[in-house]
Amino acid sequence: MRETPIHVEVLKAAVRLCRRRGAWNFRLHEIVRLLPQLNPSSVRTHIVSRCCVNAPRNHPHTWDYFRRIARGTYEIMPKHRRAAKEASALAVAEARATYHTKPHAPRGTVHAVVVREGAWFVAECLEIAVVTQGRTLDETADALREAVALHLDGEDAASLGLVPAPRLVLQYETSVGDGDAPA
Numbered sequence: 524m525r526e527t528p529i530h531v532e533v534l535k536a537a538v539r540l541c542r543r544r545g546a547w548n549f550r551l552h553e554i555v556r557l558l559p560q561l562n563p564s565s566v567r568t569h570i571v572s573r574c575c576v577n578a579p580r581n582h583p584h585t586w587d588y589f590r591r592i593a594r595g596t597y598e599i600m601p602k603h604r605r606a607a608k609e610a611s612a613l614a615v616a617e618a619r620a621t622y623h624t625k626p627h628a629p630r631g632t633v634h635a636v637v638v639r640e641g642a643w644f645v646a647e648c649l650e651i652a653v654v655t656q657g658r659t660l661d662e663t664a665d666a667l668r669e670a671v672a673l674h675l676d677g678e679d680a681a682s683l684g685l686v687p688a689p690r691l692v693l694q695y696e697t698s699v700g701d702g703d704a705p706a
Contacts, residue, residue, distance in 0.1 A: 529561060533569045534588045537599055548598045567652030570597060579650055594638055594647055629686045635667055637695045651683060664693060
């Protein structure tokens with residue numbers, strides 16, 4: 524059995540990285556790389572959903588460590604911006620105090636945000652750790668549908684807070700006047 528809960532390991536890695544660089548934000552892939560001993564999908568799920576204050580609440584157990592500030596970019600919440608050792612002790616203490624155990628009804632929808640990055644459209648799910656891309660919006664939607672199906676294949680959907688066959692809702696984000704709109 525694991526001594527340190529995964530959410531504490533994720534927080535400690537994020538604090539170490541941010542203190543070293545002198546900024547309190549990080550990219551999802553940076554933390555995944557810092558924790559090679561952990562399942563990358565589990566690390567992503569903890570960052571984008573279980574430990575993110577502005578993620579949809581679909582897990583029965585959550586922690587308030589991070590805030591999503593842009594696609595794939597997160598900020599450590601001010602009360603967790605301490606040295607990694609202090610953060611670990613604080614995280615365990617606060618996890619006991621803020622561990623939400625109320626049962627939640629399974630969600631019937633998986634939400635994804637699509638943004639344009641150069642010649643590619645990139646889609647990132649908000650409730651589960653799935654990211655994919657395509658050259659067109661249709662290609663991206665098809666790739667996302669397939670990636671979500673593969674992610675859920677063989678999984679207990681209820682353990683992810685989802686119904687067995689959830690709907691997929693895509694939202695396309697762009698800035699006004701940035702020239703990113705599809706042709």
